[in-house]
Amino acid sequence: MRPFTYVRPDSAQAAIEAFAAAGPGARYIAGGTSLYDLMKLDIERPEHLIDVTAIRGLDGIETDGDRLRFEALAPMSAVAINRVVLRDYPVLAESLAKAASQQLRNMATVGGNLLQRTRCLYFRNGAGGVSAGMTYPCNKREPGSGCAAIGGLDRGQAVLGQSRSCTAVSPGDWPVALVALDAYVEILGRQGTRSLPVADLYRLPGGTPHLEFALTPGEIITAIVVPKAAAGRQSTYHKIRDRESYAFALASAAVALDMAGDTVRQARIALGGVATRPWRAVAAEAQLAGKQLTRETAIIAGRAALTGAKAGDHNGFKIELAARTVADALMIAAQRKPA
Amino acid sequence: MDGGERSGDDSSTITRRTALGGTAGLAAAVLIDAGAAVSAAPAPPPGATLLIKPIVNGRVTPVTIDPRTSLLDLLRELLGLTGAKKGCDHGQCGACTVHIDGRRVASCLTLAAKTDGRAVTTIEGLADGDGLHPMQQAFIDHDALQCGYCTPGQIMAAVACIREGKATSRASIREAMSGNICRCGAYVGIVDAIADVAGKGRRV
Numbered sequence: 001m002r003p004f005t006y007v008r009p010d011s012a013q014a015a016i017e018a019f020a021a022a023g024p025g026a027r028y029i030a031g032g033t034s035l036y037d038l039m040k041l042d043i044e045r046p047e048h049l050i051d052v053t054a055i056r057g058l059d060g061i062e063t064d065g066d067r068l069r070f071e072a073l074a075p076m077s078a079v080a081i082n083r084v085v086l087r088d089y090p091v092l093a094e095s096l097a098k099a100a101s102q103q104l105r106n107m108a109t110v111g112g113n114l115l116q117r118t119r120c121l122y123f124r125n126g127a128g129g130v131s132a133g134m135t136y137p138c139n140k141r142e143p144g145s146g147c148a149a150i151g152g153l154d155r156g157q158a159v160l161g162q163s164r165s166c167t168a169v170s171p172g173d174w175p176v177a178l179v180a181l182d183a184y185v186e187i188l189g190r191q192g193t194r195s196l197p198v199a200d201l202y203r204l205p206g207g208t209p210h211l212e213f214a215l216t217p218g219e220i221i222t223a224i225v226v227p228k229a230a231a232g233r234q235s236t237y238h239k240i241r242d243r244e245s246y247a248f249a250l251a252s253a254a255v256a257l258d259m260a261g262d263t264v265r266q267a268r269i270a271l272g273g274v275a276t277r278p279w280r281a282v283a284a285e286a287q288l289a290g291k292q293l294t295r296e297t298a299i300i301a302g303r304a305a306l307t308g309a310k311a312g313d314h315n316g317f318k319i320e321l322a323a324r325t326v327a328d329a330l331m332i333a334a335q336r337k338p339a
Numbered sequence: 340m341d342g343g344e345r346s347g348d349d350s351s352t353i354t355r356r357t358a359l360g361g362t363a364g365l366a367a368a369v370l371i372d373a374g375a376a377v378s379a380a381p382a383p384p385p386g387a388t389l390l391i392k393p394i395v396n397g398r399v400t401p402v403t404i405d406p407r408t409s410l411l412d413l414l415r416e417l418l419g420l421t422g423a424k425k426g427c428d429h430g431q432c433g434a435c436t437v438h439i440d441g442r443r444v445a446s447c448l449t450l451a452a453k454t455d456g457r458a459v460t461t462i463e464g465l466a467d468g469d470g471l472h473p474m475q476q477a478f479i480d481h482d483a484l485q486c487g488y489c490t491p492g493q494i495m496a497a498v499a500c501i502r503e504g505k506a507t508s509r510a511s512i513r514e515a516m517s518g519n520i521c522r523c524g525a526y527v528g529i530v531d532a533i534a535d536v537a538g539k540g541r542r543v
């Protein structure tokens with residue numbers, strides 16, 4: 001691992017100043033479960049680490065009023081067991097509880113989770129580290145070098161939102177649930193504060209897959225805000241993995257329903273595990289509005305969610321799997337008690 | 340990772356053997372020197388070492404580290420506490436599980452620098468003198484290991500699993516323990532051991 005300097009400021013303002021003073025090569029680190037992991041693989045190469053976890057008063061969870069507000073440093077494990085979140089927004093609690101392991105959820109922050117990098121095997125492997133015999137091309141890791149996943153071992157790759165440069169899946173579960181609930185992030189920078197829908201935090205790979213997030217260097221995510229919605233009660237995060245637990249999604253669906261009896265007033269649907277960013281399934285939502293929810297309408301909506309999906313050599317199964325994951329998620333959410 | 344064993348002051352360079360040979364306290368004491376304090380400003384020079392004071396198994400343990408050092412390497416290489424194991428070094432196997440301020444974490448993905456002033460508990464700190472912790476005894480009673488490599492991590496995770504209130508059913512135990520991989524496949528015994536300790540309602 002390359003050497004770096006390390007500081008741990010105790011206020012957000014001091015962190016921003018430290019970032020600016022450090023110049024190029026500066027990075028924030030929170031739990032470190034994504035960044036430090038990739039530093040060990042020599043994929044991330046920061047020269048200056050600014051640890052944000054000592055910033056005071058940035059790990060609160062607020063559930064009063066008309067919104068939920070999770071400060072960026074709140075551990076995933078704390079948000080996952082918050083009483084209001086568990087009762088009124090199972091989709092949020094489940095997206096966290098089904099991610100990683102309890103050890104990692106105790107370390108990882110809900111802010112850092114939004115900015116974790118892809119688990120694409122070609123991105124992670126072949127950076128020339130000690131264990132890698134060769135370097136695989138990867139446009140995300142080494143812009144312009146090519147993509148070894150296209151035409152390679154692409155079983156885990158995206159079927160939605162990919163480009164000719166990159167097919168890497170956006171790995172997080174929590175962002176998928178947040179996108180379904182129209183959440184936004186509060187951001188602090190040298191210019192002051194701004195807010196941004198979580199959906200807009202993620203860029204499509206296009207020709208520049210190395211540019212993943214719509215943040216300016218030095219900006220800090222201070223909080224994640226979820227507008228309260230009655231649909232939260234009838235919600236779920238359904239995640240299909242290669243093993244029963246402790247694995248990234250092959251396909252997942254975040255679903256929240258606003259129902260009148262059996263009829264869907266409004267459905268919110270987002271997909272994970274199959275797309276290059278958290279994927280809101282607008283066509284599927286439109287498909288269901290005003291309809292009775294049955295197994296048949298659920299699978300029709302599931303298929304609509306995969307509109308435009310394109311498979312590579314080994315990941316075609318994901319299209320049908322994701323459609324059925326959406327359908328099952330709809331049926332699970334509908335069985336939950338409304339507000 | 341290299342450089343983790345050197346202090347910032349060239350005159351007090353310490354070899355791995357010295358660190359491992361001495362007691363944890365001794366090894367650490369040699370290393371107390373001009374380590375940079377962990378604070379915001381001014382920016383430390385590149386390559387500067389850090390002086391941190393984690394409370395390891397109940398003892399304040401000042402130690403000077405290279406900022407790259409993981410908590411796992413700090414424990415094993417600098418403090419001679421080799422109970423926590425390195426399986427994957429990437430957060431994937433759970434063999435390195437320890438507790439920080441009572442919560443289980445993967446020590447391989449924890450920057451040692453983060454433990455300044457915090458309580459770190461390892462498997463060595465679990466037993467009460469020569470008396471085994473009830474979870475250690477239960478692992479023996481239920482044959483919850485074969486090669487034993489994953490065991491320190493399993494036991495630290497198992498204790499946390501009970502404290503978190505998750506040992507309510509076999510399914511819940513399995514889910515809560517999913518971050519700990521056992522290559523030998525001793526899972527049935529591991530779940531038995533945890534269910535046994537939880538069932539006896541003992542404080543762990």
Ligand SMILES: Cc1cc2nc3c(=O)[nH]c(=O)nc-3n(C[C@H](O)[C@H](O)[C@H](O)COP(=O)(O)OP(=O)(O)OC[C@H]3O[C@@H](n4cnc5c(N)ncnc54)[C@H](O)[C@@H]3O)c2cc1C
Nearest residue numbers: 030031032033034035099100109112113115172173221430
């Ligand atoms: C074995 C393993 C399995 C996993 N399984 C899953 C899974 O199933 N599902 C899932 O969703 N995730 C999974 N993860 C990923 C894990 O959830 C993320 O790594 C974690 O949430 C990242 O949070 P962190 O605080 O550790 O971020 P860090 O690694 O500290 O930071 C990540 C990035 O965010 C930036 N950053 C952090 N905080 C801020 C902030 N407040 N403002 C601005 N920038 C910031 C950092 O600069 C860095 O670029 C897994 C990880 C591992 C190692």
Ligand code: FES
Nearest residue numbers: 426427428433447
């Ligand atoms: S060594 Fe830390 S999780 Fe494997």
Ligand code: FES
Nearest residue numbers: 485487521522523
């Ligand atoms: S006992 Fe051998 S790995 Fe678990």
